[in-house]
Amino acid sequence: MSKIDTRLNVSPVPPDEIFALNGAYAVDPHPQKVSLGVGVYRTDDGKPWPLPVVQKAEKELVVDDDLFRHEYTAIEGDVPFLGIARDLMFGFEGKQGEEEAKARIGSVQTVAGTGANHLGALFLAHHMKPPTVWLSNPSWANHQTIWELAGVPRKTYPYYHAATRSFDFEGMMSSLESEAQEGDVVLLHACAHNPTGLDPNKEQWVAIADLCERKKLFPFFDSAYQGFASGSVEEDAWAVRYFFNNKPDMEMCVAQSFSKNFGLYGQRVGAFHYCTNRASTTLRDVVVNNLCHLIRGEFSMGPRVGCSIVKKVLTSEELTADWHQDLQVMSSRIKTMRKALYNELVRLQTPGTWEHIIQQNGMFSYTGLSPKQVYALKDKYHIYLLKSGRASISGLSQKNVAYVAQAIDDVIRNEN
Template identity: 95%
Template sequence: MTKIDTRLNVAPVPPDEIFALNGAYAVDPHPQKVSLGVGVYRTDDGKPWPLPVVEKAEQQLVKDNDLFRHEYTAIEGDVPFLGIARDLMFGFEGKPSEEDAKARIASVQTVAGTGANHLGALFLAHHMKPTNVWLSNPSWANHQTIWELAGVPRKTYPYYHAATRSFDFDGMMDTLESDAQEGDVVLLHACAHNPTGLDPNKEQWVAIADLCERKKLFPFFDSAYQGFASGSVVEDAWAVRYFFNNKPDMEMCVAQSFSKNFGLYGQRVGAFHYCTNRASTSIRDIVVNNLCHLIRGEFSMGPRVGCSIVKKVLTSDELTAEWHQDLQVMSSRIKSMRQALYNELVRLQTPGTWEHIIQQNGMFSYTGLTPKQVYALKDKYHIYLLKSGRASISGLSQKNFAYVAQAIDDVVRNEI
């Protein structure tokens, strides 16, 4: 065996499960294969859906023929886009205190939601030095990687109650109450929790905000599905806006993604917003300055084309109205597929309870299937979902939901 002469100290790391699963699906020749893994919207024909309003914006941008369309932006990103992204997230809507509220928010453009999460984690690790970050159990797997790379110790709070397949509000609150320390970061999913699809109700969000304020915890919102989850950008931003408006003496931040709600998965459009408390607005520009220092050393500035599309849509009343219609199309199809799968499982009298499928929200369902059942679905039926049982509902269609339900029924019965 040849000795490798290197100064590197490296060992293999596990492949990303979602992308590995998608790769296996892509090369599977089976005619009835079904992809329930990757979190992207698909039509009922199983095809990508460039939003009609996005296509219209693209055509207008080509017609504009802006000579600066390939030029550098500022380090903080496209400044007009940042104001639009901020207003979409926080929803000022001409309130008397609008200028004071905006003065609290330091915004920069990022490489989509992943980049916003990463930049926020890095910024807090450098400048706040939290003892721990608290992640929901379970959470989006990439949250673990992002905070690991930022060097912040990770702890988890209960989130999913397996026996009832419901949100474990009491477990979450009890753990944070007893174990979280002042200055700890608490990562919260703004809506459409990934992977469970279970969100706190408004009363529970109020209680979570009260706990964060009382214990001096730092809320870090990941907002990946605004408008995509319910079809309403206002409803899906409710938690973020409540924390911001009703806890003005508490600092917080938001990682904002436009991948799902504009279908701009490959364009990498995102923003990071750091919210100062109302007594510290004088540091907003210093926060932006320090965020720019990190950005300059990593990627210099955010991508231009995707944010230009978002800007074109959200600066036109006509296109904005069309975008809201597109959001309704996507969210309605997801809801109808949840209902169709649930109805078929009930019709088949599949053992167990399946109400959680229609009680959950957004792109994903935490099905409650075991790893053994998931592997059986893949091996026997060529149905691909994560070993946790997380299924991307957008992979269901009128053509395959009955096939998927029958397969689930079979693997569940075979394990009894």
């Protein structure tokens, strides 16, 4: 074989675990296979669920027949959409001081939540040059990749207490208190922490905000599940709104995704919001200008169709009410399946404790299963979840939950 002549210096990188797992599931012919890997909502029949309100909006958009629907938008994105996304995130509803508060927020449209995280990391790397970004241990695997590519050194703060399968608040606070330095970025999951499903309570969020303010850290919120986690957009945005409203002298930012709460996984709808402190509102337009510079050099502007759907829904009182109902349907089914899995494991008297499954929140459960047990579930029972033990609860159904629980029980007992 002749030698390859190339100037490239490349070596293989590990495949993305989630997409590789989903690919393996897709080609598995086993009739009882179960996908608990990829984070997408599924009905009790295991099928995708285009939100009814999204289908209504799509029909209305067809009737509207907007001649400009395929035209370019502005570099910052669809401007009316940006105002709607901002108000949904920060909760502006004609409150006193609203205009002054809005003047602190610079918003741009992104390629979903991943793009918002990436753009924010790139912007901060260029213009703030943080010494370190602190990620929770564990966190969404893509956070590591995004900040690595942005060239920012990464450290982790404790988040998950394996022995109790609970949120390690004390470990998190102690680590940031003793090691984080002024100017460091702290990445926080606004709700439904991925992968653990464990969130700080409101008292703990207040303490985290106080620590960030006192140590002059920069909070970077990733909000991927607003309304999807609890069924309430207000409840799921509580932490973001608390930081913004109660710490007005602290800068922060938010990466906002509409993939989960509108079921628009393939439409890539997102926004990035940079919040100046109240003394620096004149910087907002300069921030947006620099964000646009990065956007122009990378993807020119955000996708139009998906944001048009969101805009259509959230500018109609009737459709907004329908959307809130759809959120309740999704969040309620997730909670029901958590309870069903817990009940089955208790009924089987499966070794271990399983209360954490119903105490966790949102799409994912950190089950506590070991990599060896996860591999056994896949190889013997054709049940697919991440090697960390993270399971996407939406993959459970009334038809398969008993099978999954029995399989978990079997692999644990056989191992013991």
